[in-house]
Amino acid sequence: MLSRLPGAFSVAGMAEGNPNDRGTAGARALVRFEAVSKRFGGFVAVDDLSLNIYEGEFFALLGPSGCGKTTLLRMLAGFERPSEGRILLDGEDITDMPPHRRPINMMFQSYALFPHLTVAGNVEFGLKQDGLPAADRKARVEEMLALVKLEGFGDRRPQQLSGGQRQRVALARALAKRPRVFLLDEPLAALDRKLREETRFELMALQEKLGLTFVVVTHDQEEAMTVADRIGVMNAGRLVQVGPPAELYEQPNSRWVAGFIGDVNLIEGRVASSEAGSTVIESVAGGRMRVAQRVEAPSRATVCAALRPEKIQIELTQPSNSDENCFAGRVVDIGYLGGTSLYKVRLDNGQEMRAAVANRSRAIETAIHVDDRVWLSFAPEAVVVLP
Amino acid sequence: MFFLVPTLIVLKISLSQTVIAQPPYTPTLDLTAGWQGLRDFFAALSLDNYRALGADSLYVISYLRSLVIGALSTLILLLVGYPIAYGIARLPRRLQPVLVMAVFLPFLTAFLIRIYAWINILQREGLLNDALMALGVIREPLVWLSTDTAIVIGIVYSYLPFMVLPLYASLEKMDETLLEAAADLGCPAWKAFWLITLPLSASGVLAGALLCFIPIAGEFVIPDLLGGSNSLMIGQTLWLEFFQNRDWPVASAVAIALLLILLLPILLYQHLQLRALGDR
Numbered sequence: 001m002l003s004r005l006p007g008a009f010s011v012a013g014m015a016e017g018n019p020n021d022r023g024t025a026g027a028r029a030l031v032r033f034e035a036v037s038k039r040f041g042g043f044v045a046v047d048d049l050s051l052n053i054y055e056g057e058f059f060a061l062l063g064p065s066g067c068g069k070t071t072l073l074r075m076l077a078g079f080e081r082p083s084e085g086r087i088l089l090d091g092e093d094i095t096d097m098p099p100h101r102r103p104i105n106m107m108f109q110s111y112a113l114f115p116h117l118t119v120a121g122n123v124e125f126g127l128k129q130d131g132l133p134a135a136d137r138k139a140r141v142e143e144m145l146a147l148v149k150l151e152g153f154g155d156r157r158p159q160q161l162s163g164g165q166r167q168r169v170a171l172a173r174a175l176a177k178r179p180r181v182f183l184l185d186e187p188l189a190a191l192d193r194k195l196r197e198e199t200r201f202e203l204m205a206l207q208e209k210l211g212l213t214f215v216v217v218t219h220d221q222e223e224a225m226t227v228a229d230r231i232g233v234m235n236a237g238r239l240v241q242v243g244p245p246a247e248l249y250e251q252p253n254s255r256w257v258a259g260f261i262g263d264v265n266l267i268e269g270r271v272a273s274s275e276a277g278s279t280v281i282e283s284v285a286g287g288r289m290r291v292a293q294r295v296e297a298p299s300r301a302t303v304c305a306a307l308r309p310e311k312i313q314i315e316l317t318q319p320s321n322s323d324e325n326c327f328a329g330r331v332v333d334i335g336y337l338g339g340t341s342l343y344k345v346r347l348d349n350g351q352e353m354r355a356a357v358a359n360r361s362r363a364i365e366t367a368i369h370v371d372d373r374v375w376l377s378f379a380p381e382a383v384v385v386l387p
Numbered sequence: 388m389f390f391l392v393p394t395l396i397v398l399k400i401s402l403s404q405t406v407i408a409q410p411p412y413t414p415t416l417d418l419t420a421g422w423q424g425l426r427d428f429f430a431a432l433s434l435d436n437y438r439a440l441g442a443d444s445l446y447v448i449s450y451l452r453s454l455v456i457g458a459l460s461t462l463i464l465l466l467v468g469y470p471i472a473y474g475i476a477r478l479p480r481r482l483q484p485v486l487v488m489a490v491f492l493p494f495l496t497a498f499l500i501r502i503y504a505w506i507n508i509l510q511r512e513g514l515l516n517d518a519l520m521a522l523g524v525i526r527e528p529l530v531w532l533s534t535d536t537a538i539v540i541g542i543v544y545s546y547l548p549f550m551v552l553p554l555y556a557s558l559e560k561m562d563e564t565l566l567e568a569a570a571d572l573g574c575p576a577w578k579a580f581w582l583i584t585l586p587l588s589a590s591g592v593l594a595g596a597l598l599c600f601i602p603i604a605g606e607f608v609i610p611d612l613l614g615g616s617n618s619l620m621i622g623q624t625l626w627l628e629f630f631q632n633r634d635w636p637v638a639s640a641v642a643i644a645l646l647l648i649l650l651l652p653i654l655l656y657q658h659l660q661l662r663a664l665g666d667r
């Protein structure tokens with residue numbers, strides 16, 4: 001979308017139409033939020049939010065604490081009523097429908113297992129509410145327990161289970177009713193790292209196997225990036241960008257998104273020249289940048305470019321083509337992360353940039369130390385100019 | 388040990404005979420009489436008093452009355468106390484202590500004075516009759532005092548905190564997300580109460596019921612002040628035996644027999660408390 005304000009511009013390749021959403025063309029929107037707002041007294045938790053979630057996708061709502069993602073999820077489940085706007089499921093307005101009538105089920109962050117029932121009693125609870133006969137219930141319970149790899153646990157009580165096992169019971173219980181939409185509220189928050197990784201893949205496999213629509217709420221961007229087909233990033237009650245993980249990472253639509261997802265270097269500059277397929281920017285960092293995208297903006301307009309640390313090459317000697325896409329500076333800090341090393345470099349103009357390099361051999365090849373003079377170089381395709 | 392000694396003394400007296408002497412029972416334990424004195428002492432003990440209890444229908448009726456009034460009062464306490472406890476538990480956190488205090492506040496005033504206040508309310512020219520006539524419910528004042536109804540009213544009023552507190556404790560502990568989970572799985576709110584809330588508060592219900600029933604069965608002051616003199620609860624019977632008849636042994640036998648009747652509920656209550664401590 002083109003803006004008439006001076007200094008603003010549009011970046012070719014960005015979505016036209018609804019800036020909040022870009023789904024797979026032709027896929028059916030299973031869930032629609034239409035201009036939904038939620039206020040608690042004077043506090044606005046969700047602010048005029050519109051979103052489509054498509055059938056069969058694994059959708060993640062990502063954002064910092066307090067951004068409204070859990071409130072949005074709870075509105076979808078029916079535990080909160082929107083102050084304004086509508087929620088539609090498969091075309092039907094469910095805004096006023098109480099939670100026990102919605103074909104939507106949720107896995108709670110605290111699991112909320114019924115302590116006075118056995119595992120089997122928990123899993124069949126929803127089926128009992130549906131009036132399923134006992135024989136069918138038994139069969140479904142066994143099917144679900146097998147699905148979450150808890151066969152034989154039917155007679156145990158929740159108090160006798162470990163955290164991971166309790167989560168699987170909560171999973172089985174919610175999925176037993178084969179809901180249209182399955183909601184997960186911070187499902188991996190309580191697990192340790194190893195278990196978190198395993199459960200992540202299990203959830204993905206489960207979703208693919210069952211073909212259900214999953215909506216997960218998380219503040220952990222690594223989690224969202226791993227499991228989701230599309231991510232909706234939220235901040236302060238608003239949806240700031242929606243798209244597949246790669247798009248969010250490589251083409252953030254704002255400084256905030258660029259900084260929120262992963263690590264990023266932000267470089268300011270002025271447009272020097274622009275032609276089809278590339279633009280030259282005079283950066284404040286004191287060097288020329290050639291960017292492999294067409295930036296439509298008047299000459300001398302200020303822009304902000306995002307460069308991810310892993311796309312930077314760091315060298316102790318000045319490279320041959322050092323007048324373009326190359327910054328010089330001094331190493332001030334090195335973070336050793338096992339698989340990668342993170343170099344913090346102070347450029348000649350004072351700005352700090354971070355470069356991440358994979359440790360390919362056991363002794364660090366380039367043997368860079370603190371206080372070394374280094375040159376950071378990168379390809380034109382590696383930089384993204386932010387709108 | 389300290390708590391057991393009075394009970395043992397009462398047990399001993401219950402096995403003695405009454406005499407006009409000081410103390411008014413025999414045998415008395417004389418440690419200076421040596422081994423022979425001890426053997427004489429135990430020989431003189433007998434179960435005569437217990438046989439007397441069984442023989443006279445007065446006592447049996449008294450015990451039955453106490454148990455029936457105890458059970459009835461406990462049931463009413465449950466029906467009145469549960470909504471109160473539930474209501475307090477569902478309020479915002481910061482208001483809860485205030486209301487729990489409000490339930491307890493009457494206990495800060497003297498018990499006897501509050502029962503006398505009920506005499507005032509329930510008498511023929513009392514507040515209850517005035518209110519009912521003003522509302523047009525009745526035309527003539529009804530008799531409230533000296534009836535079993537008055538006893539039950541007095542008991543329910545006095546023991547309400549003992550029912551509300553254990554109920555509130557177990558209801559307050561319940562995780563409210565369980566109700567959300569129930570709703571999420573298709574269970575409407577009223578059904579969730581029966582399927583989730585009530586079963587999870589069962590321990591509180593039992594604890595409150597026992598905490599009330601056990602002392603109510605032995606109540607004396609309330610039936611004495613608010614009840615009639617035609618039929619007595621066991622507490623009153625005991626008082627009469629002790630102070631009017633001056634028959635300490637029979638009175639003691641009444642007390643021990645009551646203890647034995649209530650033994651099962653008492654042990655059940657102890658078991659519940661220990662299990663609650665274990666769960667924590």
